[in-house]
Amino acid sequence: MSKTPDDLLYSEEHEYLKFAGDEGEYFVGITDYAQGELGDVVFVETPAVGDTFRRTEVFGTVEAVKAVSDLFCPVSCEIIDVNAAVEADPSVVNSDPYGDGWLIKVRITDESELDQLLGPEEYRAHIGG
Numbered sequence: 001m002s003k004t005p006d007d008l009l010y011s012e013e014h015e016y017l018k019f020a021g022d023e024g025e026y027f028v029g030i031t032d033y034a035q036g037e038l039g040d041v042v043f044v045e046t047p048a049v050g051d052t053f054r055r056t057e058v059f060g061t062v063e064a065v066k067a068v069s070d071l072f073c074p075v076s077c078e079i080i081d082v083n084a085a086v087e088a089d090p091s092v093v094n095s096d097p098y099g100d101g102w103l104i105k106v107r108i109t110d111e112s113e114l115d116q117l118l119g120p121e122e123y124r125a126h127i128g129g
Contacts, residue, residue: 002033002129005098009114010123011074013056017117018098020105027102028074030062030093033127035101038064041093044086046071046103051079055113059104062093075113077106 004010009017014034018027035041043063053059053073060071083102086092093101108114118126 002031002036002127003098004032004120004124004127004129006120008098008120009074009117010120010126011072011117012126013072013074014127015072015074016098017074017114018102024108024111025080026075026077026106026108028104028106029097029102030071031123031127032097033129034069035094035097038062038069039066040064041090044090044093044103046082046087047079049079049082052109053077053079055110055116062090071103073106074117075106076109078109079104080107081105 014031015028016031020027041064045060047059054076057073058070059073062069082104
């Protein structure tokens with residue numbers, strides 16, 4: 001059974017949004033369910049700080065032993081930080097997806113898009129949990 005924390009928002013593509021403490025700033029990563037489906041993560045490609053993306057636009061990839069998967073931006077945003085620890089050791093995405101395994105930190109550009117994300121109960125239903 002995968003973990004689905006109650007304090008996060010989720011995309012149907014299995015990314016999460018975690019409030020970063022400052023207005024409009026969030027951490028983005030892949031869910032515990034997604035990392036479990038992928039298997040051992042061996043490489044993560046992330047964008048550069050300052051890059052901007054629209055909601056559902058591909059912002060990078062996760063490569064695992066079993067597959068390569070695109071990463072989809074859950075909201076329109078600007079990249080304000082990239083997790084160097086994940087670039088150095090991609091396996092942290094498997095061991096701590098909601099903590100040290102975050103991928104990017106973003107500043108959202110359209111707050112209304114938060115309403116289009118799934119809450120924890122909706123996400124659990126989405127993954128059949």
